[in-house]
Amino acid sequence: MALPQLALFDEFKEPFLYHDPSRPGYTSLVTPGGARHQHSFKLSELEGELLKCLASGGDAYIAQNEFTKPNRRAINCWRLTSLYIDLDTYKVEGLQHRSAEMLTDQLISRCVDAGIPPPSVVVSSGRGLQAKWLLANTLPGRAIPRWQLVQAELASMLDELGADHGALDASRVLRLVGSTNSKSGELVRTVHLQRTPTMGGQVNAAGVVMYDFDILADTLLPLTREELARRRAELAPAIEQRKTKEREQARAVQRARLTLVPGGRAAGRLTTFIPSQLAWDRLSDLRALVKLRGWDAGVPSGKRDEFMFLGACFLADAKVAPALRAETLELCREFAPSWSESELGSRMSTVFARADAAARGELIQWDDKLVDPRYRFRNDTLIERLQITSDEMKHLATIIDSDECRRRDRERKRQSRENAGAMKRSEYLAQANEKKLQAQALKEQGLSFRQIAARLGVGVASVSRYCS
Numbered sequence: 154m155a156l157p158q159l160a161l162f163d164e165f166k167e168p169f170l171y172h173d174p175s176r177p178g179y180t181s182l183v184t185p186g187g188a189r190h191q192h193s194f195k196l197s198e199l200e201g202e203l204l205k206c207l208a209s210g211g212d213a214y215i216a217q218n219e220f221t222k223p224n225r226r227a228i229n230c231w232r233l234t235s236l237y238i239d240l241d242t243y244k245v246e247g248l249q250h251r252s253a254e255m256l257t258d259q260l261i262s263r264c265v266d267a268g269i270p271p272p273s274v275v276v277s278s279g280r281g282l283q284a285k286w287l288l289a290n291t292l293p294g295r296a297i298p299r300w301q302l303v304q305a306e307l308a309s310m311l312d313e314l315g316a317d318h319g320a321l322d323a324s325r326v327l328r329l330v331g332s333t334n335s336k337s338g339e340l341v342r343t344v345h346l347q348r349t350p351t352m353g354g355q356v357n358a359a360g361v362v363m364y365d366f367d368i369l370a371d372t373l374l375p376l377t378r379e380e381l382a383r384r385r386a387e388l389a390p391a392i393e394q395r396k397t398k399e400r401e402q403a404r405a406v407q408r409a410r411l412t413l414v415p416g417g418r419a420a421g422r423l424t425t426f427i428p429s430q431l432a433w434d435r436l437s438d439l440r441a442l443v444k445l446r447g448w449d450a451g452v453p454s455g456k457r458d459e460f461m462f463l464g465a466c467f468l469a470d471a472k473v474a475p476a477l478r479a480e481t482l483e484l485c486r487e488f489a490p491s492w493s494e495s496e497l498g499s500r501m502s503t504v505f506a507r508a509d510a511a512a513r514g515e516l517i518q519w520d521d522k523l524v525d526p527r528y529r530f531r532n533d534t535l536i537e538r539l540q541i542t543s544d545e546m547k548h549l550a551t552i553i554d555s556d557e558c559r560r561r562d563r564e565r566k567r568q569s570r571e572n573a574g575a576m577k578r579s580e581y582l583a584q585a586n587e588k589k590l591q592a593q594a595l596k597e598q599g600l601s602f603r604q605i606a607a608r609l610g611v612g613v614a615s616v617s618r619y620c621s
Contacts, residue, residue: 167330167343168215170274170361171234171287174199178231179223182206183214183326185335193223207331214326219291225324226483227474228436230294233323235273236286236369238307241315243280248315253277253344260284260314261345267310268372270352273362275345276327279334281315282344283327289355289363295437297323297473298430299370306373322474431551432470435535438549439464443488445545450490457489458500459538464488465501466528469508477508504528592619 172180174197181193182202194202196219206213216225219232242248242256251259257275260282264271272284286307292300301321308316320327328334328341346361347354353368439460443452452460465481474480478498485497498505507526516523535541535552546557553561588609595605602616609616 166359167274167276168199168203170357170359171217171285172196172199172219176219176232178219178221180219181216181223181225181326182329183216184209185212191225193220193225203329203331206329211333212335213329213332215329216324216326217285218323221294224483225326226480227294227297227323228468228480228483230297230323232291232293233288233296233300234291235288236300236304236307236366237325237327238284238304238311239278239317239320239325239327240282240284240311241280241317242282243315245313245315253282253342256282256314257345260311263311263314269307269310270354270364270369270372271347271362272345273347273354273364274343276330277339277342277344278328279337279339279341284311286369287357287361287363288366289357290366292366294323295434296366298433298471300366301429301473303366303370303373310373319475324474324476429471429473432467433473434551436464436467436471438552439467439539440487441549442539442541442545442552445548452488457492460488461485461492461497461501462504463530463535463538465504466530469504469511469527470529478505481505588615589619592616596620 176196178196179193180196180199181191183191184206192202217237218230218234220226220229221231222229240256240260242251248256248259260275261271263269270286273287274283274285276283276285300323304321305318308318308321330341330343332341333339334341348356348360348362350356350362352372353365354362355365357363443460451457461481461484464484465477468480468484469477481501481504482494482497485492489497492500504527507528510517510526515526517526518524530538532552532554536546536554539552541549541552543554543557546553588611591609592605595608600608602613602620605616605620606613
């Protein structure tokens with residue numbers, strides 16, 4: 154997308170820094186009006202929709218990411234365009250009466266002290282700031298769990314400036330530049346555009362710095378991808394031993410014996426690198442399976458409960474959006490379009506109850522251990538329940554069996570050998586057959602195995618095999 158150089162207060166063009174009208178997909182504008190009114194539209198319509206929205210005046214908000222459908226549900230997120238933190242500086246003692254410019258200077262200073270690159274864009278929201286780190290390449294929706302970890306880490310580093318930890322999800326809308334904040338009466342305006350690249354940043358056509366997400370993630374998160382791979386390799390023997398033990402010990406406790414335990418873990422602690430990524434990927438596999446089976450009008454009636462139950466469980470475990478019920482309702486429109494919202498709530502009540510318990514920090518007792526109350530499943534259980542075939546597994550990312558794992562491992566190794574310049578198997582077999590014919594011809598001429606081996610540059614054992 155070609156953009157002219159942005160002037161600092163060229164308000165209209167700010168959304169074009171992260172939304173490209175030439176891309177397919179949707180985004181949304183939200184305006185209050187008694188109840189909040191959301192209008193989702195194609196990216197190609199962005200210019201006209203912005204002009205209409207800004208002409209009406211008053212409060213207005215815009216989605217920062219892009220979606221496959223005309224709504225802002227996380228399960229329909231197509232592209233993540235940026236990292237963003239909403240800073241409620243008006244809630245921080247000592248910052249309430251500072252100008253947006255002074256607050257921006259303090260923000261950039263804090264970023265330098267914390268080792269964070271300065272934001273690409275800083276917007277005065279009328280009572281606080283919006284800091285945005287534009288991404289040089291958009292991320293696919295399947296990267297939401299890792300993206301959310303970076304969001305949370307940024308917010309923690311900017312707590313002293315009033316970072317809003319409740320505004321970090323992929324469906325978030327932020328105040329639209331050029332609109333008016335009715336609470337303060339101030340114009341929402343751009344106060345900073347980062348022009349000088351640092352920490353792997355690169356200047357785009359509009360003269361504003363954008364960042365590589367992987368560099369930001371490796372800088373901010375406790376483990377880089379390489380460190381995570383090493384740790385997994387170190388833990389692999391112990392994990393396999395534990396899995397073997399679990400398989401050998403059949404569980405005697407039924408779900409009916411599960412009991413809630415008050416209290417629980419402290420919120421916000423990072424355990425594994427991306428604890429919700431597996432659940433999010435499994436949901437993608439579930440949706441892919443529906444498409445593979447040609448269920449365009451929804452899952453057949455006899456299978457809907459199973460697919461919806463597992464989908465809701467994956468959504469609860471992935472934690473990609475604060476509104477689990479709304480996300481599950483959106484999934485229901487794909488899998489079980491004939492279900493009403495009340496019917497969905499009744500059928501998925503145990504999933505929602507366990508998710509609510511997990512959000513309160515509660516644990517359940519399972520085989521004399523305290524564990525997260527949300528449902529969890531092993532791959533072999535999912536394969537059996539969903540009756541997934543070997544051919545279907547080839548199109549899935551995570552719900553696969555050991556045979557498919559080994560097949561993919563062989564394919565990766567084969568590809569790695571070819572990339573390193575190794576001979577393809579077909580070429581090797583053709584060359585071996587040619588040497589076999591040569592060896593047999595030389596044997597007919599009366600040469601010994603040793604003489605043939607020297608002539609062909611192979612071992613004596615190979616010549617013996619060729620001539621047998």
